[in-house]
Amino acid sequence: MISGKSLVSIILTVAAYLTMASPVASAQNAGRKTLYRPPAEVKLERLIRRRFPDFYGKSFPGEVLIVEKLYPVGWSKDGKLAYYLEPGDEACGCYFARLAIKDLKSDAVLWQFDYDSSELQDRLKKRTPESLPSLWRYKRELFSSKLREHGIIPQRRFAFLLFPANYMGDQLTADLKTTETQGDRDYGIINGAVLQLASKQRGRKTIFEQTSKPDEALPLDMKVLGYLRSPFEPRIAVILIEVLRGYEGPPHVTHFDIVGASLDGGFK
16 A cells, blocks of 8 residues: 555656656657648639639620639748649649749749649559549648748638728739730630839829740730738738630630738839
């Protein structure tokens, strides 16, 4: 039978051991590398349909746009955004994907991974990833390593917002102006675009400017869709969308451009 004093002594000994062991356990946990989970899609197809009604059944009954899908991953505290895209498959029966990390201060892509399932079919056979979950499992170590390297903090939920944007009592709008060629409209007509962020109180600033190159496919149409807002600083990612001619004509395809903008500086 254990006496009261002995029992107290045992409890104190165990407590001391756990106190000594806990820093080791904490260090082990801290040393574990975070593995990022697959992101969730921001559902935009209905909004795209409302913005581009002419591409839905006007020329051909049942015609629809082949829509690229957007999966925001997370933000860093210093102005970076990570996002995953699924370009539409027109005819090959392939799975396409892109994971990118973009600096929204300079709009430079810091790292990018492009995937085409047709390039792996011979080597991997039945193991070829053909969806976001399977590709993420296959490349999870690589993806997680790059996201950690750039300080990306995953977000549980992304709110896709429409302009105007409100900031510090001010209201900001996205003003997109495009120029068109006089060429064949069926093959694309927009050869230039300028996007400005306009403030009611502070003026305007240009955040995106594009001039097409002679050998580039021209968009059939281009619009501002909305924006994502950083939870860490007054910065947004403006989501531009362009419609490009399909491989053999309709149905046409969409493509996202993501442009960074500070909400509190650079206006004139």
